[in-house]
Amino acid sequence: MPAKVAINGYGTIGKRVADAVEVQDDMDVMGVAKMKPNYEARMALERGYALYATTKDALPKFEKAGLKVRGTLDDLLKEVELVVDCTPEESGYKPAYEKAGVKAIWQGGEEHSLTNFSFNAAVNYTEALGRSWVRVPSCNTTGLIRTLYPLDAHFGIAKALAVMVRRATDPPDSKKGPINAIEPELEMPSHHGPDVQSVLPKVNIHTIALKVPTTIMHVHAVSVELKRATTAKDVLDVWRRIPRIKFFRGAEGVASTAQIMEVARDLSRSRSDLYEIAVWEDGVHVVGNTLYYFQAVHQESDVVPENIDAIRAMLQVEKDGKASMTKTDASLGIGA
Numbered sequence: 001m002p003a004k005v006a007i008n009g010y011g012t013i014g015k016r017v018a019d020a021v022e023v024q025d026d027m028d029v030m031g032v033a034k035m036k037p038n039y040e041a042r043m044a045l046e047r048g049y050a051l052y053a054t055t056k057d058a059l060p061k062f063e064k065a066g067l068k069v070r071g072t073l074d075d076l077l078k079e080v081e082l083v084v085d086c087t088p089e090e091s092g093y094k095p096a097y098e099k100a101g102v103k104a105i106w107q108g109g110e111e112h113s114l115t116n117f118s119f120n121a122a123v124n125y126t127e128a129l130g131r132s133w134v135r136v137p138s139c140n141t142t143g144l145i146r147t148l149y150p151l152d153a154h155f156g157i158a159k160a161l162a163v164m165v166r167r168a169t170d171p172p173d174s175k176k177g178p179i180n181a182i183e184p185e186l187e188m189p190s191h192h193g194p195d196v197q198s199v200l201p202k203v204n205i206h207t208i209a210l211k212v213p214t215t216i217m218h219v220h221a222v223s224v225e226l227k228r229a230t231t232a233k234d235v236l237d238v239w240r241r242i243p244r245i246k247f248f249r250g251a252e253g254v255a256s257t258a259q260i261m262e263v264a265r266d267l268s269r270s271r272s273d274l275y276e277i278a279v280w281e282d283g284v285h286v287v288g289n290t291l292y293y294f295q296a297v298h299q300e301s302d303v304v305p306e307n308i309d310a311i312r313a314m315l316q317v318e319k320d321g322k323a324s325m326t327k328t329d330a331s332l333g334i335g336a
């Protein structure tokens with residue numbers, strides 16, 4: 001029997017997680033809960049998802065908009081074993097999930113303390129087995145963990161610094177900025193460093209972040225002091241064993257995030273998403289014990305495969321992390 005999953009919040013992350021769940025053979029989307037009867041609610045229905053209004057108060061709004069709903073979030077929770085919460089940060093549904101007796105996954109907008117367990121499939125799948133509450137860290141944090149974890153395992157990380165150039169907002173969001181500005185995050189370290197440590201507690205990392213007026217990707221400039229000397233080739237060989245890292249070459253004309261997303265469009269995946277972390281192969285340099293590299297993160301989609309693996313681990317549909325990751329990756333075209 002496929003695992004029964006609900007999606008609460010059907011925006012940038014929710015709609016992608018829903019579609020990724022639907023292409024697995026061991027889990028099903030039983031319904032999606034929406035707050036507003038907007039175009040995304042209509043699209044959810046058109047894609048064949050059962051639609052639920054988040055609250056009772058919202059029900060008449062859906063009826064007025066001519067959108068057929070099956071009930072409220074509370075009704076949906078009765079049908080499922082697990083809910084993937086893709087609502088904005090601090091929306092506060094934990095008591096509702098507790099009351100319904102369902103497990104829940106939250107996204108990176110939430111604090112680690114909400115679940116006391118932050119997940120990355122390569123790092124701590126086994127620790128997630130059977131858990132009730134799991135958080136998948138943010139797109140940036142997931143991106144840093146993907147490349148830093150293998151480095152720590154193979155060479156040891158003495159110290160890392162990541163300077164993160166962040167997209168201002170997502171492509172469909174026309175309300176937020178900056179429009180013509182660069183906005184440094186004045187907090188030091190930015191929240192990403194401690195967030196990486198919520199999954200990799202022993203990694204000594206400092207992060208600095210600034211927002212720029214772009215919508216398509218984040219870029220990280222990373223310098224890592226390794227515990228032993230190596231070469232750029234050895235580092236690339238280690239990363240090449242990881243399917244959720246994809247390589248691009250500036251020398252081949254992929255010199256910016258614009259061209260990375262053009263390659264993503266050429267891959268013809270769902271929504272042109274790039275689930276992998278993009279590393280510029282010819283931007284990897286080693287000087288002494290220090291490694292320098294650039295990576296780019298498709299913020300709308302890199303956390304999607306992690307959500308699928310988290311579902312499998314929490315519901316113990318698959319006890320082996322590598323097997324889950326292989327299955328997820330094959331279903332989404334990762335590594336192809």
Ligand code: NAD
Nearest residue numbers: 009010011012013035086087088089091107108109139299
């Ligand atoms: P979004 O705004 O695109 O979608 C949020 C969805 O929740 C929408 O359907 C919205 O109608 C609904 N919603 C809004 N307020 C609600 C409420 N109070 N109760 C129930 N539903 C409500 O947001 P998103 O970008 O998908 O972000 C969701 C989570 O994923 C956040 O924790 C965010 O930090 C995290 N995240 C976002 C990105 C990204 O780049 N967009 C990347 C990784 C993680």
